[in-house]
Amino acid sequence: MILLRTWSSWECCGAKVKLNHSPSLPTFLRLRQSLQFLPTQSIQTILCSPRQKISADFIGLLPLLSLIVTSSAGTDHIDLVECSRHDIQVVSVPGDQAKDVADMAVGLLIDVLWKISAADRHVRKWGLSMPQNLSFGSKLKGKIMYHSRNEKPFILYPFYSNVVELAGNSDVLVFCCPLNEQTRHIINREVMLGKDGVIVNVGRGSLIDEKELVWCLMEEEIRDAGLDLFENEPNVPNELFPLDNVVLSPHAASLTSDGFTEVCELAAEALEVFFSSKLPSTQVLDD
Amino acid sequence: MILLRTWSSWECCGAKVKLNHSPSLPTFLRLRQSLQFLPTQSIQTILCSPRQKISADFIGLLPLLSLIVTSSAGTDHIDLVECSRHDIQVVSVPGDQAKDVADMAVGLLIDVLWKISAADRHVRKWGLSMPQNLSFGSKLKGKIMYHSRNEKPFILYPFYSNVVELAGNSDVLVFCCPLNEQTRHIINREVMLGKDGVIVNVGRGSLIDEKELVWCLMEEEIRDAGLDLFENEPNVPNELFPLDNVVLSPHAASLTSDGFTEVCELAAEALEVFFSSKLPSTQVLDD
The missing domain is CATH 3.40.50.720 (NAD(P)-binding Rossmann-like Domain)
Structure with a gap:
């Protein structure tokens, strides 16, 4: 399989499906090039995050691909039409992310209404002089x-x-x-x-x-x-x-440690089910 | 009276108690010096914020002082023992600030738990690279x-x-x-x-x-x-x-526009009651 996530975050998957760790791949942009060093002909699964675009072009390079697991509720980064055409199963593992994302929405709203980030930036730059342009505590x-x-x-x-x-x-x-x-x-x-x-x-x-x-x-x-x-x-x-x-905010709403642990476990489960009757190919990329 | 607040914020008081606007006084530190240009012998009231320390020394310069109005719930910036000794009335006008301050406490807590200010700072400096040292969404x-x-x-x-x-x-x-x-x-x-x-x-x-x-x-x-x-x-x-x-945050919990309007109105009321039977002295300082 290909693992399009930082390796350390996915150790729980690794433990369950016996993945091997490959040399680091800093960005997805390099992935296409790196495929030349991989046994693309034998890759059956991809484990990805919403940051990686799984395009028709990319899918075309992996003739045996039959499962994509994404650590997200959304699947808009995956070409679903192409997956359907090639009979590739797509599994999203949102877990309890919805609650974390709702919390983040409330957090961003309170921050915006109270100007907390702006006030913090002001204090770090100008000390306790009163920011004239900030209106605190909008209700x-x-x-x-x-x-x-x-x-x-x-x-x-x-x-x-x-x-x-x-x-x-x-x-x-x-x-x-x-x-x-x-x-x-x-x-x-x-x-x-x-x-x-x-x-x-x-x-x-x-x-x-x-x-x-x-x-x-x-x-x-x-x-x-x-x-x-x-x-x-x-x-x-x-x-x-x-x-x-x-x-x-850096696309972080669902990156809570609790939420991420749950997502990893769900992803591992999906992979275990898939590999239950066969051994995984063990190629792993770390971006 | 002496007005130890930014003039513009206190126009509602001004309208009610007919204050005059004096030249700007940027900081309280200059106030002591500036007193030499004021008719200290006739000053009866002070309208202050918690940012201004009303010390025994300062009170000693104003023999006719009989009322201090502070735009805060706290009075720790005022030497209450000295006020009592000189029979000076101290009026605090907290208004609904308690609710605003409670809101700010929750806002700061959510910001801290979600690392929203830190994330915002990170994005402005480093873009969407993932901040490794931030743990989002602590519950x-x-x-x-x-x-x-x-x-x-x-x-x-x-x-x-x-x-x-x-x-x-x-x-x-x-x-x-x-x-x-x-x-x-x-x-x-x-x-x-x-x-x-x-x-x-x-x-x-x-x-x-x-x-x-x-x-x-x-x-x-x-x-x-x-x-x-x-x-x-x-x-x-x-x-x-x-x-x-x-x-x-720059001591801003109570600086909401709703809260501040209410505090100004309560302060004006306190001053009106005081001046109801006498004309105010009209000396105003703008810090």
């Missing part, structure tokens, strides 16, 4: 509403079928939906423009039209944003770095 | 307990009469008590040492033995701290600036 009043593909009968909050209409009635928009062709750039200029509101994104980077978001933050067309994800990771728009009305 | 399990001078019958959480014992049984200590001779350095080495815990301080800077705190944070004797206050304000220990296990 939220009102109710929770939601938008989704379909109304959920088990959710009692008011449902909006139209996200622009929801945005027009909201002070804070928290985005936590999966990425697909219907949700790509669901946060566009129309949703953001003219709003003195707050956007929190813990879903996927491409839910947001990032160019428009940067413009809106720079022009203060929206008040604040808390972002755990970016459209073209690992790139973060340089224009965001000097801004105090944005909190930046 | 708290267990119960709330409290220490106070006396057990409060209306608080249902378990009471500890001894703060060291409480610390020994806690992962997180949130300090929000007033500062007095009993509570000065209540957070000392004995409370902190050997603890892999978190300290949040939204009470007063001198509740903490700051030298010991700095040492404990540098040596990782405690895991994290969220600090809205410092022992020798406006000084913040330089040693804290490079640390990722501390979140620094």
Whole structure:
């Protein structure tokens, strides 16, 4: 199999499926090249994170590939159509990540409303002089509403079928939906423009039209944003770095130690089931 | 009267008690000198913030002083014994600050547990490379307990009469008590040492033995701290600036716009009552 994760994080998988450790591979970009040193003809499984794009091109190099395990709830980094065409099984192991991601959304929102990161940055740079441009402790009043593909009968909050209409009635928009062709750039200029509101994104980077978001933050067309994800990771728009009305997080919502242990265990389980009747090929890459 | 606050923040008081605006006074340190340009013999009231120390020495310069209004719940910046000796009334106007301060305590705690400020700093400096030394999303399990001078019958959480014992049984200590001779350095080495815990301080800077705190944070004797206050304000220990296990806030817990408006109104009320039968002296200083 190929392991597209840092080796140390996946020792529990290793213990269960007897993986071997290979020389380090610092970035995924080098993976394509490194495949030439691997027995691509015999690779049956991939264990990957959402940071690695599993494209049709890549899949085409692995004729025996029959299982992809991803340590995430989302599968938008995997070409599912191609997997289906080649009869490759895709297993996502979200575990309890949803709770961690929800916690991060609340954490980013509180940080944004209380300007805690901005205040911390100010103190480290300027000491206790009072930051004139920071408005502390913004409070939220009102109710929770939601938008989704379909109304959920088990959710009692008011449902909006139209996200622009929801945005027009909201002070804070928290985005936590999966990425697909219907949700790509669901946060566009129309949703953001003219709003003195707050956007929190813990879903996927491409839910947001990032160019428009940067413009809106720079022009203060929206008040604040808390972002755990970016459209073209690992790139973060340089224009965001000097801004105090944005909190930046390195795609870390699901990287809690509890959550990660659980994900590793679930991934190991999926691999064990797959390899239960056969020995794993033991090629491992460490990025 | 003397107004020891930024003028613009106190316009609502000004409107009610007809204060005049004097030339700017950047820091309180210059106030003593500036008194020579004021009619100290006729000053009856002071409107101050907790940032200004109203010492016996200072009070001695104002023979007609009979009212001090402070925009805070705490009065530890005012020499109360001296006030009592001179029959000077002290009015504190905490307003709803307690709620804002509690919110800030929770905000600092979440920031510390989720490493949001540290992650934001990391992204601004290093982009989306994964911070190896940050442990995201630490969770708290267990119960709330409290220490106070006396057990409060209306608080249902378990009471500890001894703060060291409480610390020994806690992962997180949130300090929000007033500062007095009993509570000065209540957070000392004995409370902190050997603890892999978190300290949040939204009470007063001198509740903490700051030298010991700095040492404990540098040596990782405690895991994290969220600090809205410092022992020798406006000084913040330089040693804290490079640390990722501390979140620094500029004594801002009560500086919300809602809270501040309320405090201004309460202060104006106190002054109106005082001046209801006499005209105010109109000397105002703007720091």
